[in-house]
Amino acid sequence: EAGVVQSPRYKIIEKKQPVAFWCNPISGHNTLYWYLQNLGQGPELLIRYENEEAVDDSQLPKDRFSAERLKGVDSTLKIQPAELGDSAVYLCASSSSRDYPAIETQYFGPGTRLLVL
Amino acid sequence: AQKITQTQPGMFVQEKEAVTLDCTYDTSDQSYGLFWYKQPSSGEMIFLIYQGSYDEQNATEGRYSLNFQKARKSANLVISASQLGDSAMYFCAMRFGGKTGANSKLTFGKGITLSVRP
DSSP: OOOEEEEEEEEEEEEEEEEEEEEETTTTOOOOEEEEEEETTOOOOEEETTTTEEOOTTOOOTEEEEEEESSSSSSEEEESSSSSGGGGEEEEEEEOOOOOOOOOOOOOOOOOEEOOO | OEEEEEEOEEEEEESSSSSEOEEEEEEESOEEEEEOOOOTOOOOEEEEEEETTTTTSSSEETTEEEEEEETTTEEEEEEOOOGGGGOEEEEEEEEESSGGGOOOOEEEEEEEEEEEEE
């Protein structure tokens, strides 16, 4: 079974430029998460989707970040414009509410490492 | 406030020996789930083991076991027979509240670096 796929793996941009990250979850997983991981820290949730609905976006900086999951499968996270402080790893994860006994275990992709110059 | 604490500095272990990675948590919830993830230098978070707050027995998964002490609010990961490939960052995480809905996000600790010496 294929895992969570993310692209690109690495991205270097100049500040004020836009950038987009793509995620394809594990087949059949209805829940998708975007996390931000700063260097030396654990991941922090940005947004969670149940199918195509964003059910928790309280930590998403909406002035510059946006996300979509139009058909309830793959998802795109966008930053516009990027700032120096956005340099981090952006992780995508997915889970299934039908997963048992490890209830809704989240499986992560390899992440996108973003460097803003 | 709900919080995960991992305070150990970088850990070193000799190959083939066992090592314990500490994790404590703070919550007033009765229902929660505890997870451990491994993050090698490649960056992917790899799920290792899960413990539910109502599970009476400690979880085990191959060489991984979880020493769950509910009264002390600790969920330490034990890795037996360490291998060179175990060198990585290890994160403890918790899902507070019920199975689904608003509490499905994971709260992570800051992680512990484990280095296995040959």
